[in-house]
Amino acid sequence: EAAVTQSPRNKVTVTGGNVTLSCRQTNSHNYMYWYRQDTGHGLRLIHYSYGAGNLQIGDVPDGYKATRTTQEDFFLLLELASPSQTSLYFCASSQAVYEQYFGPGTRLTVL
Amino acid sequence: GDKVKQSPSALSLQEGTNSALRCNFSIAATTVQWFLQNPRGSLINLFYLVPGTKENGRLKSAFDSKESYSTLHIRDAQLEDSGTYFCAAENYNQGKLIFGQGTKLSIKP
Structure with a gap:
């Protein structure tokens, strides 16, 4: 079974702050994804990657950068956080375009 | 407009009854995935579908690419089936999913 972990699980920052969300998967999946989930919008795709060094x-x-440093690790960067980025963030991985497996989520609050 | 539209948006059922959830697509969906977000917030894979049907226990799902819809049937609903069900479609091998808004299902004893 796919194992996707995220850290931190909860984060509070202030407007203009710098935040990095981390995701690691241990199933040798090539695709990784970052989503945000907001009430009324379902899950929306922020960035994704086909493999180490690749970014789509x-x-x-808007307002997000991402970096895929290894097969296992995918990071989401908010360099100037804004209150509109308060959300629940999910990371997911998949082998090619097959089933996506999700991490437990990171709740980010920007004050 | 919504590329993946789910209906109903919310549903309340008595334990032991059956239900059907639906997704309509306005994109050329090639595959469909169904997920359950449980009350703790975890997203659980239910089905990955190419055109056709799959069954797993009390759950059965179908995907018709020509008519652009997918359904999820829940038989003999149990309390642990409560949560929000999401469908998501992959658009023509783009390597990413487009999610519907979800159906919130409440099962009552």
Whole structure:
């Protein structure tokens, strides 16, 4: 079974703050994804990656950077956090375009 | 407009009854995935579908790519089936999913 972990699980920062969310998967999946979940919007794709060093732009990328350092690790960076980025963030992984497996989520609050 | 539209948005059922959830697509969906977000917030894979049907215990799902819809049937609903069900479609091998807004299902004893 896919194992996807995220850290931190909860984060509070202030407007203008610098935040890094981490995701690690241990199933040798090549694809990894970052989503945000907000009431009324379901899950929306921020960035995704086909493999180490690769980055693809998702559907709501503004205000976010991402980096895939290894097969296992995918990071989401908020360099100037804003209250509109308060959300529940999920990481997921998959082998090619098959089933996606999700991490437990990170709840981010920007004050 | 919504590329993946789920219905109903919310549903309340008595334990032991059956239900059907639906997703309609306005994109050329090639595969569909169904997930359950349980009350703790975890997203659990239910089905990965190419056109056709799959069954797993009390759950059965179908995907018709020509008519652009997918369904999820829950038989003999149990309390642990409560949560929000999401469908998501992959658009023509783009390597990413587009999610619907979810159906919130409440099972009452």
